Every structure is written in C-alpha cells, then in structure tokens.
Amino acid sequence: MKKVSNDGINRRTFMKKAGLATASLAIGGCSFGGKLLHSDLLEEYFQRHFTEMTPEDIERVRARLLKEYKEKFGREFVLGTEPALPGVLYAYGLDLSRCIGCRRCVYACVAENNQSRDPQMQWIRVFEFEREETIRWINFEKGTPLYDHGLQPERDKVYLPVACMQCENPECVRACPTGATWKDKDGIVVIDYNWCIGCRYCMSACPYGARYFNWTEPKIPKDEINPNVHYLGNRPRMGGVVEKCTFCIHRTRKGRYPACVEACPVGARKFGNFLDPDSEIQQLLKHKRTFVLKAEIGTKPKFFYFYSFYG
Amino acid sequence: MIWKNQMRFIIVTLICLLVPLAASAEHKKVDGKEMVVSKEKTKANVYPVPPPLVYQGLYPCQACHRRDIRGVNSELEKGKSFLGKYIRVPDPRPRILVRMHTGITLQHADWMWCLNCHSTYKRNYLHLMTGEDISFEESYRLCGQCHGTIYRDWKIGLHGRRVGQWNGKKLYLLCAHCHDPHKPRFRKLPGKKPPRFIKPERWKTVESKE
Numbered sequence: 001m002k003k004v005s006n007d008g009i010n011r012r013t014f015m016k017k018a019g020l021a022t023a024s025l026a027i028g029g030c031s032f033g034g035k036l037l038h039s040d041l042l043e044e045y046f047q048r049h050f051t052e053m054t055p056e057d058i059e060r061v062r063a064r065l066l067k068e069y070k071e072k073f074g075r076e077f078v079l080g081t082e083p084a085l086p087g088v089l090y091a092y093g094l095d096l097s098r099c100i101g102c103r104r105c106v107y108a109c110v111a112e113n114n115q116s117r118d119p120q121m122q123w124i125r126v127f128e129f130e131r132e133e134t135i136r137w138i139n140f141e142k143g144t145p146l147y148d149h150g151l152q153p154e155r156d157k158v159y160l161p162v163a164c165m166q167c168e169n170p171e172c173v174r175a176c177p178t179g180a181t182w183k184d185k186d187g188i189v190v191i192d193y194n195w196c197i198g199c200r201y202c203m204s205a206c207p208y209g210a211r212y213f214n215w216t217e218p219k220i221p222k223d224e225i226n227p228n229v230h231y232l233g234n235r236p237r238m239g240g241v242v243e244k245c246t247f248c249i250h251r252t253r254k255g256r257y258p259a260c261v262e263a264c265p266v267g268a269r270k271f272g273n274f275l276d277p278d279s280e281i282q283q284l285l286k287h288k289r290t291f292v293l294k295a296e297i298g299t300k301p302k303f304f305y306f307y308s309f310y311g
Numbered sequence: 312m313i314w315k316n317q318m319r320f321i322i323v324t325l326i327c328l329l330v331p332l333a334a335s336a337e338h339k340k341v342d343g344k345e346m347v348v349s350k351e352k353t354k355a356n357v358y359p360v361p362p363p364l365v366y367q368g369l370y371p372c373q374a375c376h377r378r379d380i381r382g383v384n385s386e387l388e389k390g391k392s393f394l395g396k397y398i399r400v401p402d403p404r405p406r407i408l409v410r411m412h413t414g415i416t417l418q419h420a421d422w423m424w425c426l427n428c429h430s431t432y433k434r435n436y437l438h439l440m441t442g443e444d445i446s447f448e449e450s451y452r453l454c455g456q457c458h459g460t461i462y463r464d465w466k467i468g469l470h471g472r473r474v475g476q477w478n479g480k481k482l483y484l485l486c487a488h489c490h491d492p493h494k495p496r497f498r499k500l501p502g503k504k505p506p507r508f509i510k511p512e513r514w515k516t517v518e519s520k521e
Contacts, residue, residue, distance in 0.1 A: 103504070145506060151499035
C-alpha cells in the first residue's frame, strides 16, 4: 500500500484543531452572546409578515425602525402603521385635456416619498404623444418620457403620466413568490419591504412598468427627507427591494390628498373614494369620456384617464 | 250672487297663495328612495372659497368711483347742468381707457370691456346680466354665465384645483385665483427635467433620433 504524504497533518490533528478553534470562538462569542441574540439584526431577520404581526409586534418594529432612522438620518420620524379606512376604495382620475407635462407631480412625489436621488428614482413617468397618435388608441411605442422642451406644454402634444394603477386584479401580486406585495382593503397594492427578496418577478409582471427596483442603497440628501412615513409606504427603503407609488398611503389614510394631486398646477389630477357616489371620481366616471390603459388584459386598474373638454 | 263671486275670489286667491308653499318642497323618488329637493335654486350659490385676489392700491374701487367725486368720468360731464357737475354719470360706451387703469391690459374675448363685468354704479361689485350685483367672492357666478360647462364641472370639483381633504372639507378656488380675468390666456410654464435614464452626455444623440 502506498502511503500518501499529507504534509504532517492527519485527520485527527485537523479535527482537534478545528474543535479548539470553534470552542474558543464560542466562548468569545458568549461574552456578547446576550447582545447578539436580541440585536436588531436578528429581530429584523426573524420579523414576521406585516399582516401576521400582532399589535405588540408592530410596536416593537416601530420602535426598532424609529431608532434606526434616528441613527441614520438624525431626525425624529413619525412612523404610521394605520390600517385601511373602512368603506374606502381609492381611485384616481387624470384629465388628459389639462395635463401640460410640467412634471411637477413627479418631483413632488420624489420629495414626499423619500425616493433615491442618486441613482434617480421616479415613481411617475410622464409620456408625451403627438395628438394624432392618441385619436384612436394610445400606442406607447410612439410616446416618449424623455421630452425636454423647457416651456410646457408643447403645441399639439398630449401628456400622459403613468404610475402604479392599483389594479383590482393585480398581476404583480400574482407573481410575487413570497407574498411581499398584496392588495390592501382600501385598494392600495402595498409592499412589505422587509419581506421583499428583490427577485423582480413583479416588475416583469406589471403591464404598466410601474414598479421600480433599488439597485443600490437609496441616497437622499438629509435635508430633503420627509419624516412622516408609513411602514407600507414611504419609509426609507433599503437597497434590493422593489418600490412603487402607494397613493401616498401616509397621507390618504389620514384624509389628505396625495402629493401629486396637490402639486398639479392645472388641476388635472383628481383623487377620491370610488365607493362614495358624491366623490369627484364617481362624477367623472358618470359624466366624462373615461378610459383605462390596457383594458383588454383584465387588470381593472383604478387609475382613470379622462377628457374634460374635446368631448 | 255677489257673495258667491267674492267667495270664489277669496278661495281662488287662497289657493294661489298656498300652492307655492306646499310645492316648496318637491318630493321625488330616486332609485326607490324618497328625496326632498328644495326649490330654492334662485338664491345665490355659496361655495367656500379663499379671499379673492384684488389689485393692491386699486381696491376698494369705491374709494374713487363715488357719485360725488367729479372728474372721474370725462365726456358726459361736460356741458352738464349745475347738478351735473356734482353727480357723476358713468360713460357706458365701450372704449380703451386712457386716463386711469392703463396698466391693466384687457384681452378677454374681442368684444368685452370693463363694465361688462364690473358693476356700473357700485364699483366694489361685479354684476350679472340680470342686473344683480354680486361681490368678488361670488365671481364664479359671473364667469359661469358664459362658461357654463366649466361652471358645471367646477361645482362638482372636476374643473381646477381643490384644496382640503378627500373625505372631508374641501375648499374651492375662485376662477380668478388661477385665471387672470383681464387676460385669461395662460402662458407656458417652465417644465422640470426629464428622468435620467441615459447619462447626460448621451442626451443629445437621443434627442436627435426622435
């Protein structure tokens, strides 16, 4: 039998040395073992899905997040976790005969929802079409979101802002493998950022391209941070999760309008409760020429485009 | 017989007086539910609005436009009688003003001039075509005379901006808060920058392709 040289180490010595090393690490680790077991890192790792959390869990999560934001941004945040208001289904209306493509809604959304400035994240994308291209149907291959004319509106152009449609039958919810995104009771499709694994299946499933991915840690200048946040909405996100328009969940669940509605200088944006027959949304559905994008695929979006004049 | 006629007269008068009272509340059935619709539509519609915008230094108009101040309206006062020197009569002829208010350009439909909207005798008010004087806080009724479709949309919240809460109190904005009534045509607004999908160095090539 040939004896194979093993440079002086045989299995027995190896195992002895490995055992000693592990033991010493364990002893060393036990000295701050107590702290490690209750550390925020482990709490975050073992956090449950938002819909399964008890109120005590939510309070613990809130305290942990507030501490984290205080350390990271140096400001006192207000973290809301309020559930949906009863008897409400949010819907949005956009007046295409009035939108001038000024993009004030885009930047108001960026400021309100703590979106990364570098790399740039924008939840609303405004498309510009030639007027003739919109007469029969909207062909997105003929439109561009990259227009830059200086003064708006440019003559004979139609502007169409696109954001999350909060569909009744959302493709993204069906595609999510972990259940990190779901349609809440008031109609908003929400994301639990701590549950999202960043696989981006939802981004490929969304027919409107309304979901965006954080390739890196979002970078926001400290003085532009909005400290009024909601757990499911505009709280500072981490890199590697998907985010999208949430109809300003931190505002609408308290009765305020979303930031884009208040920013629009021409009043092209309408927001309200779909279930309230006196709301502006029901009025425009009754009286104006209204349509939704990609109606044929059956997602039943809650974002209605309408014309208040030219028909 | 006289009494019969008188009785008939009294009864008919009473009926004519009482019927409008009874019909002041109209009962309608909408979707099977009883609805009471008030007949008081001729009263002023009152919508909550923030204070109207006025020209600083010119408002209140009746500081100058008073009946007892001479010289405010020129030609008609010439050749007037003794009393005419002291009682001002506004000149109703449409014209371009040369002595005062030359800083206000009026470009609101070809045919309109000041006294189409501003009340002739009570200059702190505007007037409707019915002759009714309305205050600046109700100026939407004046605009609604010609722009009826817009007024209809504005009343239900579909025209222009509203501030407030979607499920609670909402404030309307007056027409004049966004549209300058003397020169309503909007200028273009400066637009904000497009998204940076492509590095700025490569923007020029993209623009030229389109």
